[in-house]
Amino acid sequence: MTESALLEARGLTKHFPVRSGVVHAVDDVDLEVRAAGITAVVGESGSGKSTLARLLARLIEPTSGELLLDGQAGKAAPARARRKYARAVQLVLQDPFSSLNPVHDVRYHLARPLKVHKLAGGSLDEAIDGLLARVSLTPSANFSAKYPHELSGGQRQRVAIARALAVAPRLLLADEPVSMLDVSIRLGVLNLLADLREKDGLAIVYVTHDIASARYLADVVAVMYAGRIIESGPAATITSQPAHPYTELLLSAAPDPGRSNRVPVRGRTPPPNPVTPPPGCRFHPRCPHAMAVCASDVPAMTQISPGHHSACWLHASTAGKEA
Amino acid sequence: MIRAGEPLLEVSGLCVDYGSGDDAVHAVIGADLALRRGEVFGLAGESGSGKSTLAYAIARLLRMPGAITGGEVVFRHEGGAVNLVNAGPAQLRELRWNQLAVVLQSAMHALNPVLTIEFQLTDVLKAHRPDLDRAARRACAGELLKMVGIAPDRLASFPHELSGGMRQRVMIAMALALQPQLLIMDEPTTALDVVTQREILNELMDLRTEFGFAVLFITHDLSLLIEIADTIAVMYAGRIVESAPAGDLYLAPRHPYSYGLLHSFPGLRGPVRRMTGIAGSPPDLRKPPTGCVFHPRCGYASERCVREEPSLATPAAEPAGTAHRVVACWLHEPGAATPAELAGLAPALESTS
Numbered sequence: 001m002t003e004s005a006l007l008e009a010r011g012l013t014k015h016f017p018v019r020s021g022v023v024h025a026v027d028d029v030d031l032e033v034r035a036a037g038i039t040a041v042v043g044e045s046g047s048g049k050s051t052l053a054r055l056l057a058r059l060i061e062p063t064s065g066e067l068l069l070d071g072q073a074g075k076a077a078p079a080r081a082r083r084k085y086a087r088a089v090q091l092v093l094q095d096p097f098s099s100l101n102p103v104h105d106v107r108y109h110l111a112r113p114l115k116v117h118k119l120a121g122g123s124l125d126e127a128i129d130g131l132l133a134r135v136s137l138t139p140s141a142n143f144s145a146k147y148p149h150e151l152s153g154g155q156r157q158r159v160a161i162a163r164a165l166a167v168a169p170r171l172l173l174a175d176e177p178v179s180m181l182d183v184s185i186r187l188g189v190l191n192l193l194a195d196l197r198e199k200d201g202l203a204i205v206y207v208t209h210d211i212a213s214a215r216y217l218a219d220v221v222a223v224m225y226a227g228r229i230i231e232s233g234p235a236a237t238i239t240s241q242p243a244h245p246y247t248e249l250l251l252s253a254a255p256d257p258g259r260s261n262r263v264p265v266r267g268r269t270p271p272p273n274p275v276t277p278p279p280g281c282r283f284h285p286r287c288p289h290a291m292a293v294c295a296s297d298v299p300a301m302t303q304i305s306p307g308h309h310s311a312c313w314l315h316a317s318t319a320g321k322e323a
Numbered sequence: 324m325i326r327a328g329e330p331l332l333e334v335s336g337l338c339v340d341y342g343s344g345d346d347a348v349h350a351v352i353g354a355d356l357a358l359r360r361g362e363v364f365g366l367a368g369e370s371g372s373g374k375s376t377l378a379y380a381i382a383r384l385l386r387m388p389g390a391i392t393g394g395e396v397v398f399r400h401e402g403g404a405v406n407l408v409n410a411g412p413a414q415l416r417e418l419r420w421n422q423l424a425v426v427l428q429s430a431m432h433a434l435n436p437v438l439t440i441e442f443q444l445t446d447v448l449k450a451h452r453p454d455l456d457r458a459a460r461r462a463c464a465g466e467l468l469k470m471v472g473i474a475p476d477r478l479a480s481f482p483h484e485l486s487g488g489m490r491q492r493v494m495i496a497m498a499l500a501l502q503p504q505l506l507i508m509d510e511p512t513t514a515l516d517v518v519t520q521r522e523i524l525n526e527l528m529d530l531r532t533e534f535g536f537a538v539l540f541i542t543h544d545l546s547l548l549i550e551i552a553d554t555i556a557v558m559y560a561g562r563i564v565e566s567a568p569a570g571d572l573y574l575a576p577r578h579p580y581s582y583g584l585l586h587s588f589p590g591l592r593g594p595v596r597r598m599t600g601i602a603g604s605p606p607d608l609r610k611p612p613t614g615c616v617f618h619p620r621c622g623y624a625s626e627r628c629v630r631e632e633p634s635l636a637t638p639a640a641e642p643a644g645t646a647h648r649v650v651a652c653w654l655h656e657p658g659a660a661t662p663a664e665l666a667g668l669a670p671a672l673e674s675t676s
Contacts (some may be wrong), residue, residue, distance in 0.1 A: 044516040063647075148498035152604040182369040183543050183587050187600030194597075211514065216589035216598070239591055256591050257549035257573050270486050271516075 006027035012065035040214035090164035094158035154185035233308030243310035337394035365552030424498035441478035488519035567648035
């Protein structure tokens, strides 16, 4: 199974020390990204999804666990290894208003990675034109001399994506790439990501809070809650037959104009404090099905159907006995 | 559901500019809308469409350089009708909070970080209910918190000690302190997680049933609005381009922009199909397009759309006897060839879900 994995996270954990203890931002996350696959990581704010994206980009070092690129663990060493990793895995950030440098034009933003990675080869201008064309900013002559403030939000995000594509990565990490954009242009950017996968075989990790857009774009959806992945599986299965009570909650709360009746939302317990997460299953204080075992032991990922896993005692083979 | 049909708020021809003279940006142009008592009226649009400006103008909260340059806002309360556009400061003070309250988007910034929740909740009562003494105000503030599902012992908390959802609930409690007739909510749940958003909306709808206030609900999230609103007006570049009962708008949008917006939200059910969104990006209001403001992004634009601006009118082919709907589009002129997807009783959304 691991043969075809482009990037694999094993037991990835990130704790941030704070005065009152440690923030359990990401705990024991296993994730597998296949070549030319789109994996969506869905979660609420504070679920650790952005920290996970940063870990996958190696912007921050994990507290424990490992990241395997093409089955090989990268050495925590120096610039050369980092640069090699960056050639394969690139990150696009949420806010194109702050991720582009306001004092430089588009050409500078795209030339930079080409120069740093010594990829310009023949003609720099040709390479830049090619990149702009790939993100549908054509004719490129209209855009390369523009400054970020002269572009709309959607165009800026396209420039940010083009910059990430400059090194010809095999995996693009997109952290909430459309949440800052106007509603009418979000789909354009999502479709661009879909096209990049379709045409160029780019693998994508799409981090989002919007489960409907995850269903639209991704093949595989992983749902995070309080730092852990609690369910993962094919996008269609997750949204039509969720196995974890939290996924059910998330789906029932999502806006759905086709819904005829009002949705009951159970409990008013807020998501847990990441410094002192509840023991056992982190969702148990909010869970309508919580059992004794949920408060004491962390449920392991259990297979529901091929490719569909959920970490819930309801699905564990021992659930019958414990309940 | 409360269906008290009496009109509560009538906005006609409202225009708002930022700046003056030739440099003025026309943020709202000739907006017409009518709210009935107890109704949830949704105002949908993208950023820069003028939806917040319109709400601020109604509550007379615009700051310089924003100014109302025309139109009227008639508010009908028990004491009679007032044109808010001409209302003086004393009259506005009498109406605001008593009759008309506003909930702002960012509760993080709307609450004062150095004052307790109790101080901020009782402040309203101190200003508007001089008959209450300190203990009564405190008790009342506790009741208000309980009403939005927060334990009254949180009165002593500071805003940073509450979660985002609780802060927004405090804002709602504060707005409802004097039982207003109209609640204006500007993106009240946009900064919140979906689960919290759903909880707050459910509570809001319960409170509305209990107290019978009307809500002017502003958001960019049309799919949310369709669930909660009775009537929806869609704004684009400062104009209301379509206004219809929520169900009608959902099942059969008439304006190409409404149609595009509805097709910009991937659904949670049915087969996943490629959706296109809307080509191009919203116009720069300093240099609005000629004619219909939507024509540069519209797939149906004709030569007439470039020259002449359509005004809101009942679509020619609207089935008789259906509820009130208006749209500003040349495609719905009598005799115009309306494309099937914009003319249908056909459930247009089927293809997106």
